[in-house]
Amino acid sequence: MIAELxxxxxxxxxLVAIVQSTLPMIGAQRGARxxxxxxxxxxxxxxxxxxxxxxxxxxxxxxxxxxxKNVVENSHSLKPLLYKITGVWGNHEGSMLLWxxxxxxxxxxxxxxxxxxxxxxxxxxxxxxxxIGVGFLTFILFTSNPFLRVLPVPPDGQGLNPILxxxxxxxxxxxxxxxxxxxxxxxxxxxxxxxxxxxxxxxARWVRPWTLVAWCALTLGICLGSWWAYYELGWGGWWAxxxxxxxxxxxxxxxxxxxxxxxxxxxxxxxxxxxxxxxLVTFSLSLLGTFLVRSGVLSSVHAFAVDPARGAFILGLLVxxxxxxxxxxxxxxxxxxxxxxxxPISRESALVLNNLLLATAALTVFLGTLYPLFxxxxxxxxxxxxxxxxxxxxxxxxxxxxLVMAAGPLMTWKRADxxxxxxxxxxAFGVALxxxxxxxxxxxxxxxxxxxxxxxxxxxxxxxxxxVAQRIRLFQxxxxxxxxxxxxxxxxxxxxxxxxxxxxxxxAGITIASGWxxxxxxxxxxxxxxxxxxxxxxxxRVEPRPGPNYAAEQxxxxxxxxxxxxxxxxxxxxxxxxxxxxxxxxxxxxxxxxDRYVVLGDPQPDGGWIFRIYYNPLVPWVWxxxxxxxxxxxxxxxxxxxxxxxxVKRLKRAEAELAA
Amino acid sequence: xPPENKTPLGRRLLFLxxxxxxxxxxxxxxxxxGHDPTVLKSAMIDKPAPAFDLGPVMTDKPGLTRAxxxxxxxxxxxxxxxxxxxxxxxxTLNGIAASGIPLVGIAYKDKLENAQHFLGDLGDxxxxxxxxxxxxxxxxxxxxxxxxxxxxxxxGRIRFRYAGSLTDDVMKTEILPRLAALEHP
Numbered sequence: 001m002i003a004e005l006x007x008x009x010x011x012x013x014x015l016v017a018i019v020q021s022t023l024p025m026i027g028a029q030r031g032a033r034x035x036x037x038x039x040x041x042x043x044x045x046x047x048x049x050x051x052x053x054x055x056x057x058x059x060x061x062x063x064x065x066x067x068x069k070n071v072v073e074n075s076h077s078l079k080p081l082l083y084k085i086t087g088v089w090g091n092h093e094g095s096m097l098l099w100x101x102x103x104x105x106x107x108x109x110x111x112x113x114x115x116x117x118x119x120x121x122x123x124x125x126x127x128x129x130x131x132i133g134v135g136f137l138t139f140i141l142f143t144s145n146p147f148l149r150v151l152p153v154p155p156d157g158q159g160l161n162p163i164l165x166x167x168x169x170x171x172x173x174x175x176x177x178x179x180x181x182x183x184x185x186x187x188x189x190x191x192x193x194x195x196x197x198x199x200x201x202x203x204a205r206w207v208r209p210w211t212l213v214a215w216c217a218l219t220l221g222i223c224l225g226s227w228w229a230y231y232e233l234g235w236g237g238w239w240a241x242x243x244x245x246x247x248x249x250x251x252x253x254x255x256x257x258x259x260x261x262x263x264x265x266x267x268x269x270x271x272x273x274x275x276x277x278x279x280l281v282t283f284s285l286s287l288l289g290t291f292l293v294r295s296g297v298l299s300s301v302h303a304f305a306v307d308p309a310r311g312a313f314i315l316g317l318l319v320x321x322x323x324x325x326x327x328x329x330x331x332x333x334x335x336x337x338x339x340x341x342x343x344p345i346s347r348e349s350a351l352v353l354n355n356l357l358l359a360t361a362a363l364t365v366f367l368g369t370l371y372p373l374f375x376x377x378x379x380x381x382x383x384x385x386x387x388x389x390x391x392x393x394x395x396x397x398x399x400x401x402x403l404v405m406a407a408g409p410l411m412t413w414k415r416a417d418x419x420x421x422x423x424x425x426x427x428a429f430g431v432a433l434x435x436x437x438x439x440x441x442x443x444x445x446x447x448x449x450x451x452x453x454x455x456x457x458x459x460x461x462x463x464x465x466x467x468v469a470q471r472i473r474l475f476q477x478x479x480x481x482x483x484x485x486x487x488x489x490x491x492x493x494x495x496x497x498x499x500x501x502x503x504x505x506x507x508a509g510i511t512i513a514s515g516w517x518x519x520x521x522x523x524x525x526x527x528x529x530x531x532x533x534x535x536x537x538x539x540x541r542v543e544p545r546p547g548p549n550y551a552a553e554q555x556x557x558x559x560x561x562x563x564x565x566x567x568x569x570x571x572x573x574x575x576x577x578x579x580x581x582x583x584x585x586x587x588x589x590x591x592x593x594x595d596r597y598v599v600l601g602d603p604q605p606d607g608g609w610i611f612r613i614y615y616n617p618l619v620p621w622v623w624x625x626x627x628x629x630x631x632x633x634x635x636x637x638x639x640x641x642x643x644x645x646x647x648v649k650r651l652k653r654a655e656a657e658l659a660a
Numbered sequence: 661x662p663p664e665n666k667t668p669l670g671r672r673l674l675f676l677x678x679x680x681x682x683x684x685x686x687x688x689x690x691x692x693x694g695h696d697p698t699v700l701k702s703a704m705i706d707k708p709a710p711a712f713d714l715g716p717v718m719t720d721k722p723g724l725t726r727a728x729x730x731x732x733x734x735x736x737x738x739x740x741x742x743x744x745x746x747x748x749x750x751x752t753l754n755g756i757a758a759s760g761i762p763l764v765g766i767a768y769k770d771k772l773e774n775a776q777h778f779l780g781d782l783g784d785x786x787x788x789x790x791x792x793x794x795x796x797x798x799x800x801x802x803x804x805x806x807x808x809x810x811x812x813x814x815x816g817r818i819r820f821r822y823a824g825s826l827t828d829d830v831m832k833t834e835i836l837p838r839l840a841a842l843e844h845p
Contacts, residue, residue: 273675277678281678284682291689315686315689315690318686318689319686322682323679323682323683323686326678326679326682327679329675329678329679330672330675330676330678330679333675334667334671334672334674334675335667370685370688373688373689373692374688376692377688377691377692581748582744582747582748602742602744605773605774605777
């Protein structure tokens with residue numbers, strides 16, 4: 001009964017979305033206010049209906065309603081409650097429903113909080129957003145309906161993929177989707193602006209918070225995904241350039257570019273066409289990510305729902321959404337006129353360079369991800385593009401990006417004094433050089449990556465701190481002035497410096513973690529020990545550990561350094577009889593600077609066990625830095641100008657609309 | 661909006677580039693949809709199985725030679741004790757043996773005692789098992805990596821190759837229909 005309620009709610013949501021995508025658009029074209037005003041209640045109702053559907057599916061999972069095909073295939077009565085709930089989106093149908101839930105949540109948020117938007121723009125934005133809703137709700141109802149019943153009702157379910165039975169799964173996809181789908185808002189704003197034929201600073205100000213929310217969520221989602229892969233998959237790595245990882249990374253790169261170019265539109269009324277293009281591309285890449293994962297076009301560990309029919313449907317959606325918006329862009333964008341002009345050395349130029357590098361980086365990842373597919377389609381070999389390609393292409397793009405990143409914030413709009421900026425960065429340069437030299441000495445000149453990477457991180461970190469220090473006139477003015485400055489520095493400025501510093505931390509983590517990892521693979525008998533990176537790992541014993549729906553063998557390993565105990569860890573191997581699958585339970589001991597990572601492998605006939613042990617220096621910083629970046633985004637989001645909107649501009653715009 | 665003729669043609673064409681790029685991408689995707697990325701082309705399909713003569717693994721069972729193939733459709737399974745997916749598929753193999761489908765095994769680059777322990781612990785589903793210590797036979801079959809399972813017909817020709825762990829589902833959809841077709845053409 002409750003499942004039927006969910007099913008009906010989903011159908012209702014589709015009908016509401018159809019209304020939302022048509023009436024307000026027609027109303028905006030004709031200037032008919034009542035038709036425009038349909039958008040707000042429609043967006044709220046659409047969200048409410050999808051929320052009911054999602055709640056109904058969750059209810060079916062929690063109560064183990066095995067009359068639903070989706071629950072049978074993905075759940076089991078013995079599963080712990082947490083995994084029954086996360087199982088809702090641990091499968092194709094449920095994850096698409098979560099997609100739709102988040103999509104409509106964003107629409108409802110704009111409807112509820114977008115009170116200062118001009119009515120026509122708001123109607124068009126919500127209308128375009130409604131169209132995306134129509135596409136995805138149709139997709140769910142016709143190809144991926146989670147509410148289908150099954151007869152006869154099986155006594156129990158088939159369980160969830162054990163690898164996905166992990167708390168990391170509870171939070172990774174929702175945040176990733178909050179990010180992916182959040183860029184739909186920027187897309188809707190961009191399409192609405194193209195239809196109106198007008199992009200102005202006020203538009204950029206409205207679109208920025210939504211982009212920022214999506215960016216923060218996506219950063220967190222990628223960070224959680226990487227961390228989850230690190231501790232769950234047991235290969236000691238945190239990023240593999242897997243097609244699905246790339247699918248989330250591409251919108252992050254172009255979304256980061258969009259965040260920066262929107263500032264230029266807002267402050268300087270230029271780069272309009274480019275910003276619109278980035279908004280379209282960022283969401284297009286999110287859709288593409290969905291397509292790549294859901295269609296099975298690219299094989300990957302992530303592709304847990306491979307189905308060509310669904311792929312064809314999503315491809316159709318892609319053609320309409322991306323193709324349609326790009327055609328609109330080709331027709332309208334050439335006529336957008338910019339008013340702001342700027343010199344080659346200026347903050348605008350620095351941001352243009354940032355955008356070029358980020359866009360090129362996104363293109364690089366795009367080519368690497370899709371090259372195997374292109375080659376396969378034209379009848380070539382099966383190839384895979386791996387880390388060496390990305391090291392050779394992606395890293396060289398990041399170096400100039402980071403170099404400019406420290407200087408950009410110190411530049412002024414319109415025309416900057418390069419010499420002055422460089423003078424102010426002399427401390428950053430000095431520290432970066434010192435760090436690089438120290439690293440060259442430490443590595444005895446055998447390695448270029450560590451000095452370069454840590455040097456860049458130091459350059460960026462000290463550069464960001466320099467910017468803050470100058471902003472608040474630290475060491476330059478009496479402390480009352482400094483305090484006053486601190487209070488009056490905008491949250492956006494704090495956010496930027498924080499996010500840039502966060503990237504510096506991540507770069508340091510990536511550099512050391514990827515270059516200095518140490519690894520030992522060895523068969524150990526109880527009582528044996530192995531030395532890695534100066535630490536002694538002693539295999540004490542292995543014993544069975546019962547679980548709710550698995551059987552585990554748990555080892556006890558003590559780690560010590562020069563006789564001083566560091567930690568006792570318990571790596572385990574879990575066997576799921578139902579799925580005939582074995583997973584590893586990695587034991588990680590972290591001290592914030594480095595991880596000691598122990599994996600229990602297969603038992604050997606002679607009573608020994610294979611152990612894989614990694615020493616991962618500075619790897620926590622990779623995620624720590626990402627969290628700092630998210631904090632920067634949240635700070636920027638709380639900026640006053642984004643919270644209260646832009647009343648003055650709104651007035652001007654309303655006048656312009658009246659005059660038009 | 662300013663009149664259209666004020667915008668130079670070159671600028672308008674520039675903005676058309678993304679559309680063209682996307683069209684190319686969409687065509688690629690449409691073609692790519694028909695491709696199953698997990699299907700590996702095998703050069704050995706419909707060709708006679710290569711010659712081999714492998715020593716035994718189990719003390720109570722003979723080894724495997726080319727002459728053992730043919731006569732009736734059967735499955736040839738490449739496995740190794742060191743291979744985790746082989747462990748995963750072993751339950752399915754035991755099921756195959758129980759249902760009476762002819763199944764022979766080739767231990768790929770495996771140590772004799774390890775292979776014996778493997779089959780001793782997990783059950784021995786094979787009618788005959790041969791030890792391919794240097795992996796020569798696997799190369800002749802065109803094995804990419806274990807586990808792989810081949811369907812060999814009455815005439816001893818390789819008719820189908822499945823790369824990866826067999827599951828009950830794969831048996832039902834990929835293997836059994838093909839075996840049945842070979843049995844009753």
